[in-house]
Amino acid sequence: xxTYLVGGAVRDELLGLPPGDRDWVVVGATPQQMLEAGFxxxxxxxxxxxxxxxxxxxxxxxxxxxxxxGHRGFVVDADPSVTLEEDLxxxxxTINAIARAGDGRLVDPWGGARDLRDRVLxxxxxxxxxxxxxxxxxxxxxxxxxxxxxxxxPETMELMRAMVAAGELETLVAERVWQELRKALAAARPxxxxxxxxxxxxxxxxxxxxxxxxxxxxxxxxxxxxxxGVHQELVSDMAxxxxxxxDLVGFAALAHDLGKALTPAHVLPRxxxxxxxxxxxxARLCERLRVPAAHRKLAEAVCREHLNVHRLGELRDxxxxxxxxxxxxxxxxxxxxRIALCCxxxxxxxxGHEDDAYPQGPExxxxxxxxxxxxxxxxxLAEGISGPQVGAALRRARVRAIAAARTLRRDAG
Numbered sequence: 001x002x003t004y005l006v007g008g009a010v011r012d013e014l015l016g017l018p019p020g021d022r023d024w025v026v027v028g029a030t031p032q033q034m035l036e037a038g039f040x041x042x043x044x045x046x047x048x049x050x051x052x053x054x055x056x057x058x059x060x061x062x063x064x065x066x067x068x069x070g071h072r073g074f075v076v077d078a079d080p081s082v083t084l085e086e087d088l089x090x091x092x093x094t095i096n097a098i099a100r101a102g103d104g105r106l107v108d109p110w111g112g113a114r115d116l117r118d119r120v121l122x123x124x125x126x127x128x129x130x131x132x133x134x135x136x137x138x139x140x141x142x143x144x145x146x147x148x149x150x151x152x153x154p155e156t157m158e159l160m161r162a163m164v165a166a167g168e169l170e171t172l173v174a175e176r177v178w179q180e181l182r183k184a185l186a187a188a189r190p191x192x193x194x195x196x197x198x199x200x201x202x203x204x205x206x207x208x209x210x211x212x213x214x215x216x217x218x219x220x221x222x223x224x225x226x227x228x229g230v231h232q233e234l235v236s237d238m239a240x241x242x243x244x245x246x247d248l249v250g251f252a253a254l255a256h257d258l259g260k261a262l263t264p265a266h267v268l269p270r271x272x273x274x275x276x277x278x279x280x281x282x283a284r285l286c287e288r289l290r291v292p293a294a295h296r297k298l299a300e301a302v303c304r305e306h307l308n309v310h311r312l313g314e315l316r317d318x319x320x321x322x323x324x325x326x327x328x329x330x331x332x333x334x335x336x337x338r339i340a341l342c343c344x345x346x347x348x349x350x351x352g353h354e355d356d357a358y359p360q361g362p363e364x365x366x367x368x369x370x371x372x373x374x375x376x377x378x379x380x381l382a383e384g385i386s387g388p389q390v391g392a393a394l395r396r397a398r399v400r401a402i403a404a405a406r407t408l409r410r411d412a413g
Contacts, residue, residue: 001029003058004084004099004107011095014116015148024051024058025099027084031060046076061087064127085109092134093141093156094122115153121145122153132168135160136180136206139196143184146192152199160200169205177206178289185250190240191233198229209281210254212261217269225351226269228260235349243341251295252302252342253349255282259303278303298335301327302342309343312360312367317403320367321395329368336368363409370405371398 009022026034031047039049039058047060062078063086084107088097094112101107110124121141128134138152138160152160163169184193194210197203203211214229225231232254239246239253259278260271282303286296308315308323315323329336340361347358374397380390 001033002027002084002101004101006088006099007091007096010098010100010106011112011116013100014098014113022056024056025061025084025087026058027061027082027087028080029060030080031078034058034060047078062090063087064090064130089125090127091124092128092131092137094124097124119145119149119151120153121150121156123156123159128156129159129163129168132163132172133176133180135163135169135197135200135202136172136177139193139202140180140184140187142196143187143190143193146189152196157200160202164201164205169202172206174288174290178291181207181289182247182251185236185240185254186245186247188240188244190236190250190254194229194233194236207285209258209261209285212281213257216260216263218260218271219269223350224353228257230351231349232257234351234354235345238349238354239342239345242345243338246338246341248295248298249338249341249345251291252299252338253345255285255299256302256306256342256346258282258285275304275307297328297332298338298342301335301339305339306343306346309339309360309364310347312363317399317406320402321371321399324368324371330372333368333372336365340364366409367402367405370401374398374401 004025004027005022006025007023008020012019031041031049034047034049035041038052040052042048042050042057043059046062049058049060050056051058060078060080061082061084062076063082064076084099088099088107088109091097094110094115096112097108097110098112099107106113111122115122121138123134138156142150142152181193184190187193194203194207197206198211198214210229210232213232214227216228217226218228218231220226223231225234235253235256236250239249243249255278257274257278258281259274259276261281262277263271263274279300282296282299285291286299291299305323305327312320324330324336327335327339343364344358344361347360348354348356374394376390376394379393379397380386383389383393385393
């Protein structure tokens with residue numbers, strides 16, 4: 001029995017990135033031997049075990065043979081005779097097909113270390129085309145590695161295009177697509193995810209609502225980048241910069257302008273009412289990918305309200321309160337900061353405006369805090385009211401609190 005550190009842990013170590021989870025491959029062992037050594041089985045589709053002390057995953061070396069369409073259509077062979085090189089050969093990219101032995105020696109039969117040096121994302125072999133999920137994984141890796149200068153190898157991009165043309169991506173289940181999208185939105189450069197999928201034709205398959213934004217013009221005086229798809233890439237990257245690792249903000253930023261794809265041609269490059277129009281394609285996207293409720297709710301608020309937040313200073317006090325109520329800000333106060341970040345990403349996600357100030361974000365949070373400080377119970381006791389009267393009095397008091405906070409700011413300024 002021989003054990004090797006494999007995959008992302010070796011890749012990230014060689015790139016000088018912070019270490020994440022460590023995965024191991026075990027060569028020359030049977031499931032029974034793993035159980036007798038105290039390992040706990042967790043794998044359903046193939047033999048994976050947890051180490052009795054560290055809890056780290058140890059998988060038996062295995063090969064895979066295509067048996068049907070989709071990412072689940074494989075027959076797995078985890079016989080003790082399977083070699084380390086055979087196990088590495090089934091992996092997706094050369095940079096993930098490197099192992100480190102216990103003595104520190106690298107096992108790199110497919111040139112992964114070279115591709116790390118050259119900053120190339122390259123498939124291991126022709127079996128790459130057998131798993132359509134690998135197209136999304138390639139795009140997701142680019143979202144993480146593009147800031148380091150990585151590019152997709154031309155021959156890998158050709159295979160990805162062939163997989164899309166063959167309809168393989170249509171077999172992917174919603175949960176797997178969402179998982180890859182969510183990870184990409186939490187990465188440093190989500191635009192690389194979108195650009196990679198678009199380059200191979202996959203964006204129109206997995207995110208048609210986003211793909212439809214490309215080629216749609218906007219008014220150049222407000223959007224020097226003009227193309228709405230390019231604007232979306234800038235917004236997604238700005239969201240990742242403002243809220244690193246926050247896929248809630250990332251998804252809401254991704255979906256904020258979906259309505260612009262529906263603007264009639266004779267209205268372009270203006271987009272009147274695109275906020276409300278975007279709610280329908282957003283609903284379709286969320287239903288198709290089974291997007292979690294928290295992500296959907298935040299995305300709806302940002303899609304509907306981002307222009308209102310941009311012109312926050314022009315809104316009446318009672319209109320500000322209505323905006324906060326529509327965003328469920330008093331039951332879900334954490335929403336407000338995220339909405340502010342998404343709107344800031346939209347405003348700064350424009351060519352040449354990356355460093356613009358966005359005072360509306362902190363102001364929205366400040367006005368929310370002033371309104372939220374009004375206590376319904378104290379109000380009821382002070383005014384001797386109950387029932388529906390409390391709700392009406394609470395709204396009036398919150399409007400007054402917003403007005404007072406604005407006056408205080410004006411006087412201070």
